[in-house]
Amino acid sequence: MTSLPEGFRALVIGSSGGIGSAVSEALRQDGRCAEIATLSRSEDALDITDEASVRDAAAQLEGEFHLIFCATGALTIDGVGPEKALKQLHPDAMMKQFALNALGPALILKHFATKMVKRERGLIAFLSARVGSIGDNHLGGWISYRASKAALNQIIRTASIEFARTHSQSVLAALHPGTVATSLSEDYSSGRKRFRPEESAAKMLAVLDGLQPEQSGNFFAYDGSSIEW
Template sequence: MKITPDPNLRILLIGASGGIGAAMADALQGTRLATLSRSADGLDVTDEASVAAAAARLEGPFDLIFDATGALEIGGHGPEKALAQIDPQAMAAQFALNAIGPALLLKHFGPHLRREGRAVFATLSARVGSIGDNRLGGWISYRAAKAALNQIVRTAAIELARRNRETIVVALHPGTVQTDLTRKYLGRHPAVTPEEAAQNLLKVLAGLTPAQNGGFFDYAGKDIPW
């Protein structure tokens, strides 16, 4: 089922040039959509000055801020298969992009969320960031960065709900998505197109309630263990 966007919604999509981000941008046509990306706007979520400048250029309030930034492979470093493959710089890069980046977005764009009525901040996490669901090992830096992101989301959700009880801050797992960044890691896992992923995520977003603030959900809206 295709989710039809509400033309009255004010939405900010960050990371609009990536595989999932671009599909989300297409799916959200018909809303009052603003987009930000590295390629089009020079936004670098690992640089606080860049994030702060981008936030200063925009005026809220937004009903939804969707963060589609992040990467599995950074600087040619793929996921580790064993502890012996840990590289400190590669691990730091994972945390900079996949954890600190969204934290900076929450810091500088969180104030742009609507202060009254339903307001949502959603960021892309990953099931492999679940500590409770980890039974295979490996992918240490990426797992750890996404686990850190989940804690950031949980903590930010508490703070942002204090100024608007209808605020919903969540981490979302989009499933395995066919993008250039994940192609070599798909293996035998069933994968969906970015367009399918966007529709799945929009359906989840449409159904979220304030009672789910601070949660971690998959593309079907099901809870994922921390």
């Protein structure tokens, strides 16, 4: 991460997942990264859908960070996968998608944005998904997951406007990691090329490294291309 200061500090939330662990390892291999903190549900009992859990986790971290990478999210929750048709829509399943994929990141922003450096370059990234793009939706289906990721994108866009007032050198970004060989995509990627987690992590970190403050609040793919809302 050559755009960040020598000795930068990083935080990865969702570090026990396939992409989160790959991002964590990539940062550990970065000689410019002086310290990396990690948080996850399995290792730290962090529940991003519970504000008290998020607030307490943030309160336990000392100092400021130059990079926060939130790699949380799910496509299948409690055994319920994406809908193929309207008749499969279930209110409880839809609310769980919104809780994890939209509310959770919003709470992360609320309680962790204050941990970012103010007078140096800073980067905050959230895993989104191309299927959350309204303009790029040509196939239909997956209503709950698509809508929750579209909501996430709006949260990031809105937060970036407020964040720019106090962190003029920082960038907030929604990132599409590509189709990655993790448990999330295993049942839904037949016939599609899948990146290894470490490949996706390296590509996304490279994209982040090149973003400028005027690009904050936007939606990018792993190859650096912009994705329409």
